[in-house]
Amino acid sequence: MTQPRQDRLRLLSPDQDHDVDAVVHDLLTGDATGVPADLVDDIAAVRAQCRLGAEQIPGAEGVLLDAFAAWPNTGGPHPLVILPAGLDPKGWKMYGGAIIRLLMRRYAVVAYTERGLPGSDGKLTVAGPEDIADGRKVIDWALANSGLDADPDRIGMLGISYGSGISQLVANEDQRVKAVVALSTWADLGQALYDNRTRHIAAAEALAAISDRPSDELVQVLEDFRENTNIDEVLEWAKPRSPAHVSKKRSVPTFFTSYWHETIFPQNQLLDYFDRYPGPKRLDLAVGDHGAVEIPGILLGVYTRTTEAAYDWLDHHLLGVDNGIDRDGVVHTETMYNFATEAAADLKSWSNSMLRYYLNAPSGGSTDGALTTSPAQTYSQSIQAGTEQVRAASTLVFDGFLERLLMPKRQLLDDVDRGAAAVWTTEPFPEPRRIAGAPEMQVTVTPSDKTVTVFAYLFDHNPFTGKMQIITHAAVTVQNAEAGRPTVVNARLQAADYRIPAGHHLTMIVDTKDHLYGDETIAGTTVTLSNQNGPAYVDLPMSS
Template identity: 40%
Template sequence: MSLYPELDEAALAQVVEALRTGDTARLAPARAAEVAEARKAATFLDGVGVPVGDGVELDAALWLHNGDGRHPLIVMPSPWAKQGWTVYAVQALRFARRGYHVLAYTTRGFGESGGEVEVAGEADIADGIKALSYLIAQAGGPDAIGKVGFLGDSYGSGISQLVAAEDPRVHAVVALSTWGDLGEAFYENDTRHIAAVQTLLGAAKTARLSARTQQAFDDVLANRNVEETLRWAATRSPYHRVGKLNEREVPVLFAQAWHETLFPGNQTLKMFNALSGPKRLLLSIGDHSGPEMTGILGLPNRIWQDAHRWFDRHLLEADDGAAPETAAAFDADSGAEDQVVSEIMWSRALETRPTWDAATGNPERFYLTGPAEGAKDGGLLDKPGNGWRTTFTTGTDTPATVADAILLTGYAELAGLPKAYRTGRIDRTLAGVWTTAPLPSRHQLRGVPRLRVTVAPSAAESTFVAYLFDVNAFGIGRIITHAPYTVLDGAPDAPATVDLALQATGYDVPAGHRLMLVLDSVDPFYGPAAETPGTLAITSPDEDPSYLELPLS
């Protein structure tokens, strides 16, 4: 298992070899020209061992710009991948050509680096700080350098935010496919993200996990020591250090996929909204690291283009200390000053908005009702229809699932092939289903849909997953968003009111399609609270009707 299933390792290895030797014969002409220019602009060194203490060295590569004057610095901690720093080879050489000194390193416990994997723990933060000190020394010392940026994809993005919180030398951050609150990513609404943890373990098969790291992952999978794991996750969560970033108003650029399955988007959105300094959030079709993958391979990519512009704006300085002319792309007319850029499903249109609030639609309620006469499904209507009760059996999966496969379904989405759901095959004895009438006009969902529903599970602990689908006239659905929820320590068959935030979305539902809400009890992506089958009743009390609230623009 790899978090980068589309990564062409051989192509990256050829780039590194060409940087090392100058022999570009095996590269495509455009890439060969890039490498030749980078070798003129900067001195490249790989196989660098960065000492970080206790006899541990980090495998790294250096690009030291050859030009006169003070140059800004970029440090790039590697993703959760055996390929280590080489994932950044193409983008690092582009930064070097642009005038930066660059250090890309493989995080501890992976690849050729020493130490053990601590999942962005204190050792990883200390490593990032020492890697920066090493780069400063190689670049000529504090008086010879400009401003400092940290950039990471996936694992490296979390480390980058944490280092920036702790080291005042860091002036800006780029965090791609990142997390804000690791505890929420592992235990969303008290529901274990077992597929995410299994994927992380699979991707780290050749890494050296510390005993504490292995215990944390094992505990999530075994559903034990939850509070202990949440404390462990809190120290590894940028959200819990956001005050330190805000004290210095560190500029942070985020990139996230709408259908992110490793680090669900709402916890990153929480981090984004908590920041008070300059910030930008790029939201894209796909799953973890997919939207930025073409840039890793050296192909045109708007996310990496924004990353370069972000650092140019916040790190490059003219001789008089003012922002350079290269930052001119960030002007009001271009939308580059806006904090939020959303790629809309499935039109791929890009919408820019000045803030998250401005990007969010107005809430409109669709009330859950009982089935009309002769119908199997309940309705989603503009007025409450109470007095009904829908009960389904728990413990068996249905065709309503998050995705066919973690990461891979997202790559299909990027290729214009979102998963098709045959909604008629969802067994209504195993799920609750509510649908609208065909929509008279296009509905633009922008923001976080919210579900308020009264549930009465037969067990003291019970899990359900809520899915929102866009369904055409033939009953073929596309998933818009979803979220899991687990009821803990409840009295069997006692009603409980649940407020559930589904993952944020940017989605256009065509006129004539229906919206469909499905609740079922099993999804391979999540760990159930109880293994024994039972029932889950959904009701809508007169005094507190159940409804789905959609942010519509």
């Protein structure tokens, strides 16, 4: 099999890599060498009560999928959970902890690695129709395997990252799937990768880099995306890979999770879909980035809030267990960075009403403009385009893990070049305030050339240290037919749940470069921000 490159994005740390190998080796052989101590007894119990082993499952067109199957020795027919692999070269092996926990709950389990990923045959299509067909073939295989004694009326799917989107898509096509757990998931792949006419190039490269065997179609899509050509065709390619664009939806009970600083599948596209999803649903939004909460649970069986809720979700919808998972709120949020949790009946009741702050130009010798609740009669300021002044995230995924360790990325406000970025700040808040929802910004953008990409960032600024913590951001690209045209930009920033301490400011910054995105900024040009074609403001979903 082709070995994964060493330079690609990983969901697992080197230590977790070692744990994966040890846990899977113990499951298969009974050799507990190197297994975390708290898993040794659980694995021994599972091995004593279940049958389990590695498999090669034929997918669509006979493509062999690397897999693992396990089931209790007694008590059939067994409810069945299918686990498509996440975005990591370890494939199905990253589910060691989840396999143990599901077996202890008396499920039969089949975990598999999708085509084109290390261990399996075929080419990577990124949740294409072949992947949906493969998922259905895995279910066929499980039901045809008499040893599993799987119950055809009690089948669920659980996936993280790549496997979460495939779980949703398979469930929508296959009437046999009765419940889904979609961890660190997407809903609209096109919007996740191309929002506000701006390419999220780092996320696209991360999706593609998992495999050295991309399909011919994927090769062309990636080439177009990198070169910023045929974007309409790229978005058409993304639609059948997006649960949000499935024309005939099954109302499968689905548990979704995401993160406030999700860098692979930014959360707004998921929230839009969740809000209109017709079936039983639950949403968990946490501090951090892609997989930060779930990976310890699915890898090592650690009891995390979201993984336990995921198992309860399956128990309720597949086993009929009255565990309260359907009555404790539909939306569950974790606040940056104090980890306070809150439950709400829906997204509308969780979100705060909007409070408008207007953008004002610097005055009185200050380098910074003001955010005020009173509109400015006129507002205009210009910045030089082409340099990155803000790094809301240095790397995909990793910064989010640091946030969960109470080490969020900080930046000094004094380090921002006011000639290359516009800065606005509020007065210090005398009392704590809370942002809950998606801020929205409007400003007239006039590039001196035809195109520019502007990046809007909202920070919590501590005036006592001069340091800022990122709350949320958005990227927007302006594409004009001629140079110098004023264009009204409306940008919805990614949703957030953040408590601003008393004495702190809110600071907005707009610049024209971000290394995680493919921009259309032309170095050496200027950009004028104004209220020429309408008020310039930011609406903040804020309460006391």
